[in-house]
Amino acid sequence: MNFSSDKHADTHADKHRGQRSLIESLSNPLVKRMRLLREKRHRKAEGLFLAEGLRIATEAREAGILPHWLFLSEDSMGHPLVQAMVDAVLRNGGEVIDTTPAVLSKLSGKDNPQTIVGIYPEPRPKLSDIDRTSAPIWLVAERLRDPGNLGTILRTGDAVGAGGLILLDESTDPYAVETVRASMGAIFTQQLVQARWDEFLPWLRQGEGQLVATWLGDDTVDYQAVSYQAPTFILIGNESQGMPADYAAAADVRVKMPMMGKADSLNAAVAAAVMAYEVLNQNRRTEA
Amino acid sequence: MNFSSDKHADTHADKHRGQRSLIESLSNPLVKRMRLLREKRHRKAEGLFLAEGLRIATEAREAGILPHWLFLSEDSMGHPLVQAMVDAVLRNGGEVIDTTPAVLSKLSGKDNPQTIVGIYPEPRPKLSDIDRTSAPIWLVAERLRDPGNLGTILRTGDAVGAGGLILLDESTDPYAVETVRASMGAIFTQQLVQARWDEFLPWLRQGEGQLVATWLGDDTVDYQAVSYQAPTFILIGNESQGMPADYAAAADVRVKMPMMGKADSLNAAVAAAVMAYEVLNQNRRTEA
Secondary structure (H helix, E strand, O other), rough: OOOHHHHHHOOOHHHHOEEEEEEEOOHHHHHHHHHHHOEEEEHHHOOOOEEEEEEHHHHHOOOOOOOOOEEEEEHHHHHHHHHHHHHHHHHOEEEEEOOOOOHHHHHHHHOOOOOOEEEEEEEOOOOOHHOOOHEEEEEEEOOOOOOHHHHHHHHHHHHHOOOEEEEEEEOOOOOOHHHHHHHHHHHHHHHEEEEEEEHHHHHHOOOOEEEEOOOOOOOOOOOOOOOOOOOEEEEEOOOOOEEOOOHHHHEEOOOOOOOOOOOOOOOOOHHHHHHHHHHHHHHHHOOO | OOOHHHHHHHOOEEEEEEEEOOOOOOHHHHHHHHHHHHHHHHHHHHEEEEOHHHHHHHHHHHHHOOOEEEEEHHOOOOOOHHHHHHHHHHHOOOEEEEEOOOHHHHHOOOOOOOOOOEEEEOOOOOHHOOOOOOOOEEEEOOOOOHHHHHHHHHHHHHHOOOOOEEEEOOOOOOOOOHHHHHOHHHHHEEEEEEEEEHHHHHHHHHOOOOEEEEEOOOOOOOOOOOOOOOOOOEEEOOOOOEEHHHHHOOOOEEEEOOOOOOOOOOOOHHHHHHHHHHHHHHHHHHHH
């Protein structure tokens, strides 16, 4: 193994690809640079994001996605999945950095950090990259604000066999640490496209696809009274305001879940899940 | 109106009940005392918790629950629902405190605080206070850790017409600000009981009730293949570890949602919602 010292660790990774190095200093330039990825503007400028934990990294690896940099502490050593990660990263030309829990804590912003942290390229696919017939369900969310909701929706998308999530208009950044954490790895397995409504609707209408809006206004049907057609695009509105009326009007059908209590709406991630499981369940019955 | 000055505002509310006062100083003793309610040990010691916003306060009022103290800023004045709150609090012997956005910010811990903050007594009911036949669904969560998940589960409980939530063992404190916020008012409309498993199970078996565990292990049935019996108790396990095997073994039935992707589990609040809507939907079909 080739350990370079702190002093020589280079912030320009491309020169060090396929190498293994040692960083123990919190003020190391690469550490300083990578911890800035907790801020959206730095993620955008670098085209990189940070994911914590062996479980998520392994899910990414199984989906063929490897980090450019892999930071790991001594505590992680000896675990066969960590060794598999290290081998794969080095083989792929990435850099493996042995480091301390303090550095991992600085990178992730958590007091009790996971024993590994990976730095990944943001994929940023476009609508035109989506093969809509590749999955029976697609989730669509507009102006989603909460990183936890976004991660949870990705996780649910994975569970129901969705192809991905289309994020409309100004939503919270999907590559935030909290989102990646809440997605439990689905950030790597679900396609994630950001688009404006006026790009999305024409794209949708170019091919097959039923647009289903979860709508709190009038002119809705019970969500179980609809026969969903694949590919089904489930549209979820903003957490506090719901979606604009013209978005709902452009949908093929507007549905409502029964609300038996005082509240008039569900949490956005919950609404997405209840809807998506209904579509999945209908598809299961058709196949049976 | 009777405005007392900052200097005379008393931290012992009982003396000032049914009065209206003015507090502008961040170092006012009542403000200092109430902001400590953001910490669990102070909530426990005081038996009080804090809820922000007119919407939640109005939902509480409609459920017959009024704050002991109501803090409000000038921005809230003129709103008819605020006036209704003020009248109700004063009539109930509570104290209404006119204050500044800075004080509201200090109380709630938010940069952009809501224009009203209420301080409520924690109800802390026991299992023996529950009338299990009063609702067809009860949610049960064990060692829930995330305040947002807990609030979201309460909100879902309200939506599906559940009677309440039973929190088992060492769960996150349900009266945390984040939980109250995520519950969207359901903290006031759902019964919320904290109990140990070894209290819960004997209580459950004293009467009717089907215990349904969402279980990731073996020996499960598809969650749609079960005929649920009211009252249905839906048991959700800890976010990262699931529930102990003996809890699942004690359930009447162990169910699993279909998982079509890479992940093996759903977010806890999502699992609770998908299960609860299945039970609600079965009940709707029976009634139809």
